Amino acid sequence: MSQHLKNGQIFPDLKIPALGGGALSLPGDLAGSYGVILIYRGHWCPFCNEQMAAFANASDALSQAGIKVVAFSVDDEAATAEFVRKHRIPFKMGHSANVETVIGATGAYDMQVPTRGHFLETTGFVLAPDGTIVNAVYSSRAIGRLVPSDVIRLVAFMKSSVK
Template structure:
């Protein structure tokens, strides 16, 4: 395991299948913007549903603040597409993430559950425009995660420091 990523580390190059086709490359194509990467447990997690709904509802504020958002889980494409539709998810959404790869490359926690299978625990990253980590939030279970208001305020603060 690489270990957990720290502030200032470059986010690893990951390739995740995207709902609807194509691939997500979280560390690439930042276009001079900050980026939020949300790794969620799965469509079945009530806490993940709340987080995704909150980010979807904050889409205009995030866009106005020039913050890109993407999310992914181990859910297959069908479950991920239904999850995105349920929350009117306006951002890129990945599916079928490989647990071992994500754990190895990011240090995210994983869980083996008798009925849910092998999945990733909630993890969130804020990336600077150069792909370096501004903030990492690792959760060992369902709670402890990024929320849109905090993300917007932190990035505004980071921008103010560079002036």
């Protein structure tokens, strides 16, 4: 069984195919800023649609707070592209994540459903500018996930306590 990542650990190196080519390179793509990594179940999940729409709608506030966001799932590139278009997602998105690789690196939960295949359960991380984890949220089912307002408040608190 894979271990969950803990606060204070450096987020492990993870490469996920990026929408439009190349790869999300984590935690490197977030280096120098507070960052959010969102692992979502898939385009078909209503809770994921709500979460991703919320982060897309909060993108200006997140940017003003100095927070970068990336997200990925096991969805293929075509489904991810449609998901991005539907929600006007402005941040980097990954697709076609390998379930076993992500579980091995992060300890995320997974699920196998005949009608949906093998996918990752919702998992979220808030990283400090040096790539250390300041908050990890693991869900074993559809609910329980990061929301933009909490992330912004957490980062504001983290910044104020550093001074």
